[in-house]
Amino acid sequence: MRKRRKVVVGVDMGATHIRICLLTGDGQVLITDKERTRPVIAEGLAKGLTAFIKRHLAGLEADVAALMIGFPASIGRDKKTIISVPNLPCDAGEFTGLAPCLEAEFFCPVTFERDVNMQLYYDVTEEKIADKLVLGCYLGTGFGFGVWLNGGPYVGAHGVAGELGHIPLGDPAARCGCGNPGCLETLCSGAALARWYAAAPRDYPLTELFTHGRYEKSLMEFIDLGAKAIATGINLFDPEYVLLGGGVMDMADFPYDRLVEQTGVFTRKPLPFTALTFAKASSSSFNGAIGAARMGLDMPVRRHF
Numbered sequence: 001m002r003k004r005r006k007v008v009v010g011v012d013m014g015a016t017h018i019r020i021c022l023l024t025g026d027g028q029v030l031i032t033d034k035e036r037t038r039p040v041i042a043e044g045l046a047k048g049l050t051a052f053i054k055r056h057l058a059g060l061e062a063d064v065a066a067l068m069i070g071f072p073a074s075i076g077r078d079k080k081t082i083i084s085v086p087n088l089p090c091d092a093g094e095f096t097g098l099a100p101c102l103e104a105e106f107f108c109p110v111t112f113e114r115d116v117n118m119q120l121y122y123d124v125t126e127e128k129i130a131d132k133l134v135l136g137c138y139l140g141t142g143f144g145f146g147v148w149l150n151g152g153p154y155v156g157a158h159g160v161a162g163e164l165g166h167i168p169l170g171d172p173a174a175r176c177g178c179g180n181p182g183c184l185e186t187l188c189s190g191a192a193l194a195r196w197y198a199a200a201p202r203d204y205p206l207t208e209l210f211t212h213g214r215y216e217k218s219l220m221e222f223i224d225l226g227a228k229a230i231a232t233g234i235n236l237f238d239p240e241y242v243l244l245g246g247g248v249m250d251m252a253d254f255p256y257d258r259l260v261e262q263t264g265v266f267t268r269k270p271l272p273f274t275a276l277t278f279a280k281a282s283s284s285s286f287n288g289a290i291g292a293a294r295m296g297l298d299m300p301v302r303r304h305f
């Protein structure tokens with residue numbers, strides 16, 4: 001009889017899409033795939049997630065050695081408690097007991113992680129800079145930020161460190177999705193850009209916003225605000241590498257050079273300014289799911305193989 005193989009499953013749960021990666025025990029990617037989030041979880045989060053993962057295991061004759069799921073959320077230090085998820089289309093109550101429920105379904109350890117940290121995990125392993133102090137700045141729907149310190153993501157005393165998107169550098173009159181007034185994300189995020197685009201008639205699609213509008217004052221201010229936030233992170237942590245990425249930075253004609261230049265303006269001299277390396281994070285939308293699976297593989301569950 002053929003021996004059943006073991007795989008590690010990484011899931012990246014976003015507001016619009018849910019992505020999955022299956023890894024073999026030696027780190028080879030078996031499958032990456034995505035589906036729309038709402039239909040997947042329409043009949044409940046636990047039930048929908050279970051069915052989604054099982055659909056991708058079908059026909060593989062594989063057991064799951066570890067399951068790592070990333071959420072756009074604050075995750076507790078126990079890596080099983082989801083503290084706050086402002087952006088997912090499900091009730092907060094559905095997160096209670098989710099980890100034990102999935103552990104019972106798949107007979108394996110289940111770990112939750114903040115989605116930015118999975119992306120960061122992917123990028124530092126890909127760039128081979130896991131031994132460095134690295135900041136990851138991901139400008140997507142929100143302003144994602146992660147700190148790579150001492151060989152792993154720094155999560156703080158309660159698991160919620162690194163929320164640069166929620167420093168009070170935004171519009172004081174606007175309320176953020178987190179509930180606080182004036183967070184950075186109210187002005188500096190993909191969502192804020194989309195609101196800016198929709199506020200006036202434009203003769204170009206949102207995806208060409210930087211091609212047509214890059215010299216508009218409000219977009220220049222958007223970049224400068226992002227630079228101030230990133231420089232704040234740099235001045236606090238004194239990193240060796242700063243990774244810049246996310247859907248907004250992947251847009252056509254995004255003024256990446258100006259962002260780096262302006263970040264330098266606000267960074268302390270001579271150090272860390274003179275010793276910083278900026279790098280563009282790679283842009284595949286599956287990086288988070290692959291990062292999650294790699295994280296699952298690198299955790300102590302290796303003994304399962």
Ligand SMILES: [Zn+2]
Nearest residue numbers: 166176178183
């Ligand atoms: Zn906030």
